[in-house]
Amino acid sequence: MHSIEIRGAITHNLRNVTVRIPKHALVGVAGVSGSGKTSLVSTLAAGAQQAVSSLFPAFIQARMKTLEPGQVDALDGLTFTAIVGQKKFSKNARSSVGTASGIAPYLRLLFSRSASPSAG
Structure with a gap:
């Protein structure tokens, strides 16, 4: 499925x-x-x-x-x-959902291991 x-x-x-x-x-x-x-x-x-x-x-x-x-x-x-929990994040204009929730390093690791390089 x-x-x-x-x-x-x-x-x-x-x-x-x-x-x-x-x-x-x-x-x-x-x-x-x-x-x-x-x-x-x-x-x-x-x-x-x-x-x-x-x-x-x-x-x-x-x-x-x-x-x-x-x-x-x-x-x-x-x-x-x-x-990812629903809460107010800091008012840093550079924050994204990934950085504010703390999931960004894990996503970075996941994509670095599974991505295919391209010259693109």
Whole structure:
């Protein structure tokens, strides 16, 4: 499966929403205020957490912060999912989402290992 599919999401502002999110991609969620962006991402994060937490021993599961699962008809294709928290970042004009969240060095390493050189 090349995508994560959420079908029939009913959480807060979401009303029977179906979404297909591509795997192996950096995906952002955008929209107007009150459109359900946070509800959608929280539903995805809770489902991914449930899928991954079963791999850990019980004593680690007990110490993990649990997310409130959303109501969905189906959540298919879930794998490890990295969620960047929603918070106010510094007012540095040179900051990007990657630098402010701390994920930039990891993305740099990932792309340096998987990219193909080009003369371009």
